Structures are given as structure tokens and as C-alpha cells.
Amino acid sequence: xxxxxYLISFKSFKFTKNIKMSDVSVLRSQVKxxxxxxxxxxxxxxxxxxxxxxxxxxxxxxxxxxxxxxxxGLAQLDKGQGILHKDVMKKYAKWLKK
Numbered sequence: 001x002x003x004x005x006y007l008i009s010f011k012s013f014k015f016t017k018n019i020k021m022s023d024v025s026v027l028r029s030q031v032k033x034x035x036x037x038x039x040x041x042x043x044x045x046x047x048x049x050x051x052x053x054x055x056x057x058x059x060x061x062x063x064x065x066x067x068x069x070x071x072x073g074l075a076q077l078d079k080g081q082g083i084l085h086k087d088v089m090k091k092y093a094k095w096l097k098k
Contacts, residue, residue, distance in 0.1 A: 038046070076082065
């Protein structure tokens with residue numbers, strides 16, 4: 001889950017897979033159970049995720065130079081000039097070892 005520009009993961013809470021939205025009561029029950037057992041950090045992240053009225057768009061918070069760089073990168077991707085994540089990880093693996 002992504003929240004406020006950060007990739008986050010919650011503890012290993014097991015939600016029922018392939019639940020149909022028509023069975024909202026099961027989903028509500030599972031979400032309530034998750035919230036009731038969530039850590040303080042998880043609750044804060046959930047609050048930030050759902051607090052959409054107060055969210056600023058990150059695009060409005062970066063400089064014009066940063067926007068130009070983002071647009072340049074997107075244009076490069078459109079031209080097929082991107083590098084696959086697995087290739088970057090392979091190339092720089094020695095710096096990523098602990």
C-alpha cells in the first residue's frame with residue numbers, strides 16, 4: 001500500500017480472498033478486526049491514507065526544476081528509453097548488500 005509517498009505494509013493480517021462486494025458484512029467485520037488489532041503506526045498510516053480532504057498533491061510541492069526532470073523521465077519512457085528494475089538491481093547489487 002502506498003501512503004503519502006511511502007510504500008507501507010501492514011502486519012500479516014489475513015483477509016478473505018476473492019470476497020464479493022455483495023458480502024460487505026464480512027469485509028466490514030474483517031476491517032474492524034484489523035483496525036482493532038493495528039499498531040499505533042499502522043493506525044496513523046491508515047488515517048493519512050483516508051484523510052483525502054487534507055492531502056496536498058505532491059506535484060504542487062515540488063520545484064519547477066523537479067517537475068521538468070519528472071516530465072523528461074516520462075518522455076524518455078514514452079520513447080522506450082527506460083531501464084528495467086531487475087537490470088538496475090543486478091547492476092548495483094554489490095552496493096545494496098548489507
